[in-house]
Amino acid sequence: MLPIRNRVARFFIYLALSMYTVTMSFPLLWAVLQSLKNVRQANSLIPVFIFKPTLESYAKLWFREVPENLPVLLLGAGAASLALILLAVLLNRRGVSKLAVIGLVVVGFSVILWAIPRYANTADWYDFFVNTLIVTVCSVTISVCFSAAAGYAIARYQRIGGAVILIVALALGSLPAMAFAMPYYQLSSMLGLQDSYILLIAVMVGLHQPFSIWMLRGFFLEIPRDIDESAMIDGASPFRVFWSVVAPIAWSGIITSALLNALGVYHSFLIVRVLTRNKWTLAVAMSKYVSTLYAAEDTVPFAAAVSASIPLLILVFFCQEQLIKGLGAGAVKG
Amino acid sequence: MKRRHFLTFIAPSMISLVTFTIVPLVVAAWLSFQSFGYWTMDARVFVGLRNYAEIMADPSFWQAVGWTLLIMAIVTPTEMFLGFVIALLLDQVSKRHRGIFLALALTTYVSVPVVASYMFKGMFFPGGLGSWLIQLVTGKRLIIDKFTIKSLIILYQIWRDTPFPTLVFFAGLQSLPEELLDAAAIDGAGRLKQLRYITLPHLAPLLMLVAMIVLGALFGMFDPIFVITGMNPVYHADTIMAYNWRTATQFDQLGKANAMALLSVMGSMVLLFPFLHRTWVSQTEER
Numbered sequence: 001m002l003p004i005r006n007r008v009a010r011f012f013i014y015l016a017l018s019m020y021t022v023t024m025s026f027p028l029l030w031a032v033l034q035s036l037k038n039v040r041q042a043n044s045l046i047p048v049f050i051f052k053p054t055l056e057s058y059a060k061l062w063f064r065e066v067p068e069n070l071p072v073l074l075l076g077a078g079a080a081s082l083a084l085i086l087l088a089v090l091l092n093r094r095g096v097s098k099l100a101v102i103g104l105v106v107v108g109f110s111v112i113l114w115a116i117p118r119y120a121n122t123a124d125w126y127d128f129f130v131n132t133l134i135v136t137v138c139s140v141t142i143s144v145c146f147s148a149a150a151g152y153a154i155a156r157y158q159r160i161g162g163a164v165i166l167i168v169a170l171a172l173g174s175l176p177a178m179a180f181a182m183p184y185y186q187l188s189s190m191l192g193l194q195d196s197y198i199l200l201i202a203v204m205v206g207l208h209q210p211f212s213i214w215m216l217r218g219f220f221l222e223i224p225r226d227i228d229e230s231a232m233i234d235g236a237s238p239f240r241v242f243w244s245v246v247a248p249i250a251w252s253g254i255i256t257s258a259l260l261n262a263l264g265v266y267h268s269f270l271i272v273r274v275l276t277r278n279k280w281t282l283a284v285a286m287s288k289y290v291s292t293l294y295a296a297e298d299t300v301p302f303a304a305a306v307s308a309s310i311p312l313l314i315l316v317f318f319c320q321e322q323l324i325k326g327l328g329a330g331a332v333k334g
Numbered sequence: 335m336k337r338r339h340f341l342t343f344i345a346p347s348m349i350s351l352v353t354f355t356i357v358p359l360v361v362a363a364w365l366s367f368q369s370f371g372y373w374t375m376d377a378r379v380f381v382g383l384r385n386y387a388e389i390m391a392d393p394s395f396w397q398a399v400g401w402t403l404l405i406m407a408i409v410t411p412t413e414m415f416l417g418f419v420i421a422l423l424l425d426q427v428s429k430r431h432r433g434i435f436l437a438l439a440l441t442t443y444v445s446v447p448v449v450a451s452y453m454f455k456g457m458f459f460p461g462g463l464g465s466w467l468i469q470l471v472t473g474k475r476l477i478i479d480k481f482t483i484k485s486l487i488i489l490y491q492i493w494r495d496t497p498f499p500t501l502v503f504f505a506g507l508q509s510l511p512e513e514l515l516d517a518a519a520i521d522g523a524g525r526l527k528q529l530r531y532i533t534l535p536h537l538a539p540l541l542m543l544v545a546m547i548v549l550g551a552l553f554g555m556f557d558p559i560f561v562i563t564g565m566n567p568v569y570h571a572d573t574i575m576a577y578n579w580r581t582a583t584q585f586d587q588l589g590k591a592n593a594m595a596l597l598s599v600m601g602s603m604v605l606l607f608p609f610l611h612r613t614w615v616s617q618t619e620e621r
Contacts, residue, residue: 002515002516002519002525002528010426013423013426014427014431017424017427020420020423021439024438024439024493024496025438025441025442027450027453027454027456027457028442028445030453030457031456047463146347146350149343149346149347150343150344150346150347150348152343153335153340153344154344154617156340157335157337157340158617158618162617163614163617166613166614166617167610167617170610171603172351172355172359173355174546174550174602174606175359175599175602176553176554176574176575176598176599177554178554178556178579178595178598179358179359179598179599180355180362181582181595182362182588182592183357183358183362183365184358186365187361202353202354205350205354206350206351206354207355209350209351210351210355213347238335238336238343242343266446267446267447269446269448269556269557270557282446283449286446286448286449287448287561301452305445305449305453308446308449309441309444309446309449312446313441313445316437316440316444317433320433320436320437321433323501324436324501324508325508326505327505327506328505328506328508
């Protein structure tokens with residue numbers, strides 16, 4: 001719609017949006033408040049709004065015993081992450097290829113995450129956090145590579161074969177997770193692969209194929225065929241055309257589908273629950289931590305809820321422009 | 335693209351898809367004709383179609399189907415309408431302020447469903463802020479019974495999933511060329527007419543897509559039921575998936591649970607048909 005210029009109307013638009021967004025984010029804000037209270041304040045029947053914040057619940061959640069040099073440790077980890085991000089930004093400006101930069105960031109963060117337990121006695125929650133990161137990053141990377149290739153092929157091969165594959169994939173992709181839960185359970189016990197990353201990642205890749213194939217196909221359809229054809233005439237093989245000509249153009253689409261994929265993996269509960277005994281991801285670990293939430297005996301569950309939500313919030317906050325651009329650019333035109 | 339290259343390109347994706355979706359479905363189909371439980375996994379008895387017959391005659395199953403359909407009927411239109419309105423409002427906000435509104439509006443969609451359900455539940459159960467407010471306003475305590483828990487589930491679902499339609503519609507609005515609206519305004523079309531004849535037709539292809547995805551998600555709804563009701567049977571608030579889970583874990587009838595999963599697969603195929611049909615048309619038409 002054309003922009004509304006009327007001052008009063010604009011004021012009401014902002015008011016309505018503020019009320020809406022506060023309603024939407026309120027339970028999370030409330031969890032943040034609760035997690036910063038001490039146990040007595042949190043359990044008060046009349047909600048307490050003014051109090052002296054404490055980080056005790058977070059310390060209890062992340063560490064078995066709180067290390068004495070915690071501030072130094074956190075500063076060190078923070079500084080290392082910051083340095084890494086700055087380096088990545090710098091390299092990106094210098095025109096180093098995006099894949100190399102992303103690879104560097106991933107390796108750097110893995111080292112930091114690996115190093116922290118060496119200096120502090122971290123709790124189970126930390127392991128679940130690392131599990132989740134490993135599963136999410138690996139499965140999203142593989143899944144996007146696979147589905148980008150398939151989506152490209154389907155977009156360029158418009159014969160019955162492509163259409164059949166697309167329809168079958170879509171139909172399979174929209175099935176409720178419960179349909180797969182039982183067979184997965186048996187599969188994992190038969191193969192003795194319960195609690196292994198490999199099976200979990202492979203399952204996540206398989207389950208997320210349909211939606212991302214379909215999405216990426218939408219992106220590749222928007223890219224004119226002439227571009228491929230002129231590169232072909234110059235003598236490039238189809239793989240080379242895909243890798244160095246078409247994929248870079250569709251970069252925003254690839255990022256968008258990676259983001260949605262990451263949300264899906266990070267959120268999945270039932271499948272992970274079925275496939276794991278102890279190596280949980282955060283979604284499953286939550287059900288252990290927060291089963292006491294409504295009884296509210298402790299503030300740790302609130303800290304857990306906040307800690308589990310923050311990584312994705314940060315990711316989406318920084319990538320939202322990309323997401324809007326990607327979703328608008330034809331990914332979802334069907 | 336040549337056929338040979340096509341096959342190479344899709345091979346990795348297809349292998350993972352077949353292994354982790356088609357094979358499990360075949361296994362589930364095979365298991366659905368047998369009778370066994372968790373402890374009798376190796377002593378399965380072939381019972382033919384008896385599992386299916388039992389499900390068809392099970393009033394609790396039909397109750398779960400009815401409840402799932404009711405959720406879909408209430409939540410889908412509400413979410414889409416709300417999402418559309420919020421997207422229109424967001425579109426009015428200047429680019430500088432938009433980021434923070436958008437990020438806050440997406441909070442629930444980004445947070446893990448299980449976590450979000452717990453946070454939501456924490457608000458309305460005794461000691462929560464929501465129940466305190468209700469007591470303050472109405473003077474009565476919020477009693478968690480069958481009706482309140484069902485309302486809470488519906489409210490939760492609207493609260494959690496509205497950001498998705500918002501996001502997609504907002505993205506759609508960004509690709510609407512402003513010249514069209516300008517031209518309409520010069521020709522004397524009011525805002526409502528612009529909305530009716532330009533914005534809505536522009537978003538029309540997205541409407542069906544969003545409806546399909548929302549319906550699919552509601553059909554497979556499990557986490558909030560699991561968390562909010564704690565799988566307590568007194569609430570009679572099982573959706574199809576929750577009842578499926580109950581059959582498998584509490585009644586220990588794994589064969590029957592597999593049969594139910596397959597029935598729900600068929601149900602979701604029927605649901606998806608319009609969407610599949612449209613994708614088929616768009617893929618096979620000449621370009």
